[in-house]
Amino acid sequence: MSLEELIDSCKQGDRKAQEQLYREYSPRLFGTCLKYSRNKTEAEDNLHDSFMTIFDKIAQYTAKGSFEGWAKRIAVNTVMQKYRKEEHLKLVTDNFEDEVEIEVDSGYTDIGLDTLLGYIQELPNKYRLTFNLYVLDGHSHAEIGALLGTSPGTSKSNLARARLILKEKIEAKRNIAIIGLLLLLLMESCL
Amino acid sequence: MDKKNLDELFRAKFKTFQEVPDEKVWTAIENSLDKKRKKRIIPLWWQLGGVAAVLSVALFTFYTLKDPGDETPVITNTEKTNSNDTKQDGLDADSKKDKKNALQIPEVTEDAVVNRSGDTDVKNTDKDSDPKTDKDSFQNKLANTDVAATDATSPKDKSTKDSATRSPEKPQLAKNELDSNRENADRVAVQGNPKIISEKSDKTISQNDLIEKDDTETDDNKKSIFEVLEAQADEEKIAEEPSSRWSAGPNVAPVYFNAMGDGSPIDPSFSPNAKSGSTNLSYGVSIAYAVTKKLSVRSGIHKAEYGYNTNNVGFSPTLAASTSGRLQNIDFAGGPRNLAEISPNLNLDSSNDLAPEFSSLNSARDGTIAQSFGYLEVPLELDYALINRRFGVNLVGGISSLFLIDNSVTLNSGELTTEIGEARNLNDLNFSTNIGFGVNYKFTSKVQLNIEPVFKYQLNTFSNVSGDFRPFSIGVYSGLNFKF
Numbered sequence: 201m202s203l204e205e206l207i208d209s210c211k212q213g214d215r216k217a218q219e220q221l222y223r224e225y226s227p228r229l230f231g232t233c234l235k236y237s238r239n240k241t242e243a244e245d246n247l248h249d250s251f252m253t254i255f256d257k258i259a260q261y262t263a264k265g266s267f268e269g270w271a272k273r274i275a276v277n278t279v280m281q282k283y284r285k286e287e288h289l290k291l292v293t294d295n296f297e298d299e300v301e302i303e304v305d306s307g308y309t310d311i312g313l314d315t316l317l318g319y320i321q322e323l324p325n326k327y328r329l330t331f332n333l334y335v336l337d338g339h340s341h342a343e344i345g346a347l348l349g350t351s352p353g354t355s356k357s358n359l360a361r362a363r364l365i366l367k368e369k370i371e372a373k374r375n376i377a378i379i380g381l382l383l384l385l386l387m388e389s390c391l
Numbered sequence: 392m393d394k395k396n397l398d399e400l401f402r403a404k405f406k407t408f409q410e411v412p413d414e415k416v417w418t419a420i421e422n423s424l425d426k427k428r429k430k431r432i433i434p435l436w437w438q439l440g441g442v443a444a445v446l447s448v449a450l451f452t453f454y455t456l457k458d459p460g461d462e463t464p465v466i467t468n469t470e471k472t473n474s475n476d477t478k479q480d481g482l483d484a485d486s487k488k489d490k491k492n493a494l495q496i497p498e499v500t501e502d503a504v505v506n507r508s509g510d511t512d513v514k515n516t517d518k519d520s521d522p523k524t525d526k527d528s529f530q531n532k533l534a535n536t537d538v539a540a541t542d543a544t545s546p547k548d549k550s551t552k553d554s555a556t557r558s559p560e561k562p563q564l565a566k567n568e569l570d571s572n573r574e575n576a577d578r579v580a581v582q583g584n585p586k587i588i589s590e591k592s593d594k595t596i597s598q599n600d601l602i603e604k605d606d607t608e609t610d611d612n613k614k615s616i617f618e619v620l621e622a623q624a625d626e627e628k629i630a631e632e633p634s635s636r637w638s639a640g641p642n643v644a645p646v647y648f649n650a651m652g653d654g655s656p657i658d659p660s661f662s663p664n665a666k667s668g669s670t671n672l673s674y675g676v677s678i679a680y681a682v683t684k685k686l687s688v689r690s691g692i693h694k695a696e697y698g699y700n701t702n703n704v705g706f707s708p709t710l711a712a713s714t715s716g717r718l719q720n721i722d723f724a725g726g727p728r729n730l731a732e733i734s735p736n737l738n739l740d741s742s743n744d745l746a747p748e749f750s751s752l753n754s755a756r757d758g759t760i761a762q763s764f765g766y767l768e769v770p771l772e773l774d775y776a777l778i779n780r781r782f783g784v785n786l787v788g789g790i791s792s793l794f795l796i797d798n799s800v801t802l803n804s805g806e807l808t809t810e811i812g813e814a815r816n817l818n819d820l821n822f823s824t825n826i827g828f829g830v831n832y833k834f835t836s837k838v839q840l841n842i843e844p845v846f847k848y849q850l851n852t853f854s855n856v857s858g859d860f861r862p863f864s865i866g867v868y869s870g871l872n873f874k875f
Contacts, residue, residue: 215424230411244412251420252424316400316401
């Protein structure tokens with residue numbers, strides 16, 4: 201069954217087609233949800249909600265853009281709607297120098313994907329959303345501002361903070377690694 | 392290049408990031424889709440049920456009110472509204488109770504967070520330690536001890552702030568209350584509560600800038616809201632949740648009354664005359680009960696004035712009218728019968744520049760018979776929301792019972808107005824079928840502005856009409872609506 205046929209069947213509410221569509225796209229969308237959510241449970245919830253919206257609105261999908269892009273937008277919107285309400289209460293007023301190039305040693309590229317995902321998920325809502333939208337999904341600050349209902353300036357400062365936190369976490373991990381290594385050496389030398 | 396940009400690191404890692412979700416997610420989606428399918432059927436039944444209810448109430452009122460005199464209908468109406476009021480009170484009390492419960496919840500969650508933070512931390516480390524290296528878990532433990540430390544300090548702060556001593560059982564009790572509240576919410580399908588809970592609890596959390604605490608807190612919430620959310624996954628998220636089911640408010644409308652067909656309600660001889668409708672004011676209060684999120688039943692009481700003119704009427708002063716009761720449907724109230732002879736004057740050419748009084752034959756003067764009738768209108772309407780957001784669109788359909796309270800016929804000529812009497816053929820009680828659509832704007836979740844153009848087709852305004860005469864009215868009802 202081609203994608204068009206699959207989408208057509210989904211428009212009719214065909215359960216088999218819906219399941220096939222889910223099997224096809226859920227891993228990619230779950231990836232998106234994991235990045236944008238705070239933890240796995242919330243990511244699963246958001247994936248559920250995203251697919252409910254997708255099946256609900258699939259009649260509105262016109263074959264103009266890619267289906268994956270459309271579905272991903274729905275997923276991102278679903279997550280954002282969820283966290284946006286919380287963010288109204290925490291406004292960032294102070295600005296941060298934004299264009300600080302944050303660099304880490306190449307030695308850290310061996311950090312596991314799960315660890316990095318954990319670091320992203322641990323970020324506060326607005327930092328996490330901004331970091332995802334800007335760095336991983338290539339949106340501009342103006343777009344992010346519009347999406348999150350903030351100014352581009354706020355988006356920039358949020359991004360800078362997100363980077364800083366991530367950098368600290370990665371460096372903390374390195375320090376622990378060094379301490380561990382030293383301890384190991386110490387133990388070996390004692391023996 | 393031995394240094395790498397942070398962004399690049401993440402970008403490279405997450406470029407093709409995907410993960411197969413747990414099978415339970417699809418099971419949940421399937422369940423939600425099933426529920427939704429069932430849900431779609433329900434509104435139809437509600438609609439049919441609503442129509443049946445409207446018809447039965449209408450028939451009941453019609454037959455019970457047909458025999459007694461004029462006054463009865465009005466009395467029954469006030470009773471009706473009274474009973475509505477009492478219902479409101481009951482519901483009001485319920486909603487108050489709900490609110491009370493909801494208000495207690497932030498306390499609960501706070502407590503829960505404080506009390507359970509140790510547990511969740513342990514859980515976190517367990518979970519995390521699997522996929523990660525030992526170093527990771529060490530790191531996590533460090534982070535968690537931080538959390539634990541800050542958490543440990545927070546209850547102290549709280550206890551010093553709150554002079555009222557809080558027994559350790561209290562959270563437990565409150566939690567039970569929360570559970571029962573949740574059950575209620577499920578049963579009644581009031582969707583406002585869980586949202587309120589989450590908002591409130593988030594607010595309390597935001598006061599503390601503890602991210603980790605935030606996490607554990609929402610985890611707790613998650614479990615509690617999950618089922619409810621699942622059931623409502625298809626609902627519009629932006630839509631204002633109906634915090635209460637009852638709403639009421641005043642409204643006012645310019646109403647244009649006219650008729651289809653060219654008969655005359657006054658006399659067969661006036662059938663060919665030009666006629667025109669007139670615009671009057673209708674005002675009143677309406678009350679609505681939301682059966683579901685989209686469908687509500689509403690009623691109320693309105694004062695409605697209708698006017699209808701028969702133009703180009705010739706009349707001439709006379710000492711004794713040749714035929715008494717010349718106009719078959721008018722009950723003459725004394726004088727004018729003896730003073731004026733009224734007849735359809737078709738010879739008048741309205742385009743004539745000369746004053747028609749002088750140019751016409753028989754010294755008949757040109758006038759207009761203006762009929763006005765006032766009603767107390769009690770509508771029973773179904774309101775179905777097509778769009779239910781801040782800006783909403785809805786369809787309105789139903790019937791109105793109209794109780795005649797005002798009835799007069801006047802003869803107007805230039806600036807002269809003479810009361811002739813009243814129409815004999817107006818029914819004391821008549822019905823209209825109403826159809827319209829409305830747009831509304833919600834200022835807050837409690838207050839909204841409505842504008843509704845409604846077409847009302849009168850079913851039995853006149854008991855004895857000459858020729859084809861089907862009256863209708865069009866009104867643009869605007870008003871405020873308050874939820875309570």
